[in-house]
Amino acid sequence: MFDTTQKIGILGGGQLGKMLCLAAANWDFKTCVLDASPDFPAGPVAFEFTPGDFKNYDDVLRFGQDKSLITIEIEHVNTDALRELEKWGIAVHPRPDALDTIKDKGLQKQFFSAHQIPSAPYEIFDDEKQLKSAIEAGRWALPLVQKTRTAGYDGRGVAVLRTTADLESKLLQGPCLAEELVPIQTELAVIAARNTLGAVKVFPAVEMDFHPEANLVEWLICPARISPLVAARAEALAEQVIQAFDICGLLAVEMFLTHDGDLLVNEVAPRPHNSGHHTINSAPTSQFEQHLRAICGLPLGETDQTLPAVMLNLLGEPGFKGPVRYSGVEECLALGGVHIHLYGKATTSPFRKMGHVTATATTIEEALKKARIVKDKLKVIA
Ligand SMILES: Nc1ncnc2c1ncn2[C@@H]1O[C@H](COP(=O)(O)OP(=O)(O)OP(=O)(O)O)[C@@H](O)[C@H]1O
Ligand SMILES: [Mg+2]
DSSP states (O other): OOOTTSEEEEEOOSHHHHHHHHHHHHTTOEEEEEESOTTSTTGGGSSEEEESOTTOHHHHHHHHTTOSEEEESSSOSOHHHHHHHHHTTOEESSOHHHHHHHHSHHHHHHHHHHTTOOOOOEEEESSHHHHHHHHHTTSSOSSEEEEESSSOOTTTTEEEEOSHHHHHHTOOOSSEEEEEOOOEEEEEEEEEEEOTTSOEEEOOOEEEEEOTTTOSEEEEEESOSSOHHHHHHHHHHHHHHHHHHTOSEEEEEEEEEETTSOEEEEEEESSOOGGGTTHHHHSSSOHHHHHHHHHTTOOOOOOOOSSOEEEEEEEBOTTOOEEOEEESHHHHHTTSSEEEEEOOOSEEOTTOEEEEEEEEOSSHHHHHHHHHHHHHHOEEEO
């Protein structure tokens, strides 16, 4: 429904919330954000800001009661409160049960198995000791990938265990899963959108290149440098996954293309995603507008790429901590086709996500050339 008076509640006021608010403002939609501090990125651009904890039952219930529609920018929210709000007739997208599945990497993997979604073989363990015993007993061989079930984000809940020494130094504590180490040719992400009427559209597959030290995506290249056939398979897989989850809104599907040409789903995120930021500047519909269209039951927008794009996260420069400053902005803007997005976080620290830049050009090679210059010149310092 296109209703500019309705209040759309967003749980989470980080950069994703901010960009969602900006997209909503284009249609005069009234966004209301719940998060700890109005100083967070979404604070200054939300129509209304409510201080509170999106993990707290009472805070979410109180926040949601006068909204017509609730959505999220982070999956780690209080879903009991969301289920209660649904009972009161408030629309919640994505649906809370799907959030519970996705929040827990163990449940997520079980969901993939139950729905014939290809993903790396795995086993769930109560804690790291149990995993260690399984390795010692020869049931699991090194190397393997250990993931904490709930604590991880930005690669922090992931450990690649290669040697017995790693079992002493790298093992992560608590409930976890072990996954076979996939021989990755390329990491891909496909963002699918499904609206409340059941229509689905997917954005073209993007290629994710990781920063070796920070374990954060460093370059994001769209369209991905893969064959049209692989791209079509990846996009069809993302559609299958969003249908299986039966959610409205966006679902980012992270995948591995293996050396054998197989596609395995790594994990999903039911919200706008880092791998879709380039759509603001290089697609007819941004992922944020698409999310709003989806949850409001509006026709989904066109997703064809308008221009090749390379996106890079602006990370806090190592060695700097404190009130943020940016250097090299003018030089980068002078390149043309360089779109700078700063999240407005007051302080920087090493590798903190402070913004992103999308470089567009008529070819990927040109866009990459600009992105490399930006990476070299544009610095987030204190
Ligand atoms: N089974 C695997 N085999 C090989 N590499 C893996 C495997 N699982 C994860 N990785 C590597 O670790 C990275 C982070 O894993 P994952 O996406 O599960 O963690 P995350 O903390 O949720 O990350 P993010 O928040 O950055 O998406 C992956 O992008 C990939 O590079
Ligand atoms: Mg990931």
